[in-house]
Amino acid sequence: MNSYGKDDSDVEEEALVADYKEQVQYEGGADDLDQPSLASQADDLQAQLVQAAQPLDFQATLDTKFRSYDNYCALFHCILNSENGPVDIEPPSYYWAWDVIDEFIYQFNTFFSYRARIARQANNEEEARILRENPNTWGCYSVLNVLYSLIQKSQITEQLAAMRRNEDPMDVAGPYGTKSLYRMLGYFSIIGLLRVHCLLGDFSLALKTLDDIELNKKAMFARVMAAHFTTYYYVGFSYMMMRRYSDAIRMFSHILVYVSRTKNFQKNTQYDSISKKNDQMLALIAICVAFNPTRLDDTIHTALREKYGDQLLKLQRGGPDSLPVFEELFRMACPKFISPVPPNFDVPESNIDATDHHLAVFMEEVKINMWSPTIKSYLRLYTTMDLKKLAGFVDVKPEDLRAWLLVNKQRSKQLRWTDAGLLEGDLVNISDLDYAMQGDLIHISEAKMGRKLVDWYLRNLSRTYA
Incomplete structure (x- = not known):
């Protein structure tokens, strides 16, 4: 207990809430940012960095998706392979650095889902032809290469290891890692790897990528609401798929309690996304509790009862009646899985939906336990x-x-x-x-x-x- 009668956990929670208030103010001012003016005052790379953090419209055309990929390739090539060494640009904040990595992976994920849908439906010959002729656009190798390269250039894993030993991370940072641009992008690339490996279905490797990041409220990812959510969602989901239900419940519970403490000022641009993820994690907790009955925090228990009370009762009763409920909740709450290889446009029926595949694996576990x-x-x-x-x-x-x-x-x-x-x-x-x-x-x-x-x-x- 500290001198104010609060334990360390409460103090850390209050610090996180304060950080999130700052983030809301930062994002609230983003709409007022004069992007053309900013670009005109800086070099071309600065303009690219600003653009990289901007969300791509969900209904963007195929040509726009291709140009976005080319822009990211040019941006990361310049950052990673500059002839003059590390680029000397100061990022606006770590919120911005997360947005760059988050949007990069989001566009990769949506492109794969879009391409798979075009291949299965086989009703758009022109786009199928373009996609067939460009199999490496938004390829898994390219995306993973960027993330691993940012981690390597920034020496972020070495820096995190030094910090755990109470040593100065700058001693092992190297010329790139001393720059906050590389350090922040490298750090959030680790969270990005967790996400990508989970999307690809390699849940063990997904968890392995976080060996150098400590899961606690003092970590840098915890200061960015979306990064905080993403980390615990994918860690919890990976644990669930590995049948470590107790650990999955711990991860989901942590972030759900945090959300309940910050809900009074979530009325910003992230609100819809946070609300959806909140419902998804409640569904995943319902699944995990059905496999591993345990006591939940009262806040989570109340929310679970209100949102999924009827479904939870069926899950906990088991038997054949529980199977469609497991399937419904899994489909609603799982990530948008992707296949690591391009689809076969010539034989549409051979393309198995990645989500269907992982659902089938999960349902085998359900049938064993029903x-x-x-x-x-x-x-x-x-x-x-x-x-x-x-x-x-x-x-x-x-x-x-x-x-x-x-x-x-x-x-x-x-x-x-x-x-x-x-x-x-x-x-x-x-x-x-x-x-x-x-x-x-x-x-x-x-x-x-x-x-x-x-x-x-x-x-x-x-x-x-x-």
Whole structure:
């Protein structure tokens, strides 16, 4: 506790709120910025940097998308390969640096989705021809190369490592890393890599990219609302897809509580995006809680009950009725996945939608677990139970039930992140029920989670969703 009676967490939260107020004021003044005047007062590179942070219209033509890609290529080539060494331009703020990287990846993502849709629908021969002839435009290699190059040039990973050792980061920054332009772009490129690898479906590599960034309220990304949201959304989603539901809930809960504390001044240009992401993360928490029942913050629990109360009840009951609800919430809340390779324009039916692919993988996990609530409700009534008797209760074959019990037993142990790399953690028991099998007998015992948590969960579920 500090001298004002507040713990460090509250002090950090207040600092974040103050930063966000500053960000709202910054963005509120952006509309009044005289862009032509700014460009006329600086060199061509400065004008390109200003333009790179401006959102591209969603309905932009294909020609505009191509020209935007060329502009980004020219911009990053100049920044990364200047003959005179690092360019000497001071970025307006770290909000701006995030906007550049964020818009770059957004346009990459939307281009891939657009190209895949043209290939599947096969109803626009002219655009299909142009896209077929330019397979490398907005290519994965180009985008990843830019992000990795910005990280390497800025020496940002070395700087972050030095800061963790309480050393001066400028000692390892090099000629480029000492410039705030490179340092900020390099830093947010790490968050960009998290996002891109998740969009490509490599969830382990997505988490690995954050090895050099500490997930706490003092990190630079936490000072930019959109970056804060993006980081915890993609980390949480990656954990969910890796079946680390406890960690996923922690990540989603963190950002949702933060949003609830800043909602009174979210009436800026980001409001719609924040509101949508907020609903998405509530849906993802509903999914994770169905797999891993746990107590939530009261604020999140109330919002979840109001937004997805009926769906959550179906998820927690399990069985076939839960399958369409899982699918609905996943589609609504998942990222806009992309395929790393160009589509086949000649055989439209061969192009599998990337989201459909990841949904199919996710639904296999759901089907494995859909009888979990029903089976556990029976196991809680006994200390010893015959396998065939339980199989009769749930109307499945005894051998299938045995396989499910063994798989569920193995999955009751999960890694839980502490403070090392995001892929690491301590192996803990996440189940409220434990059992052992001896022939056809199932011996049931209460897991070490404690009876109080089980009682709270059952009481709260019946009170809230009955």
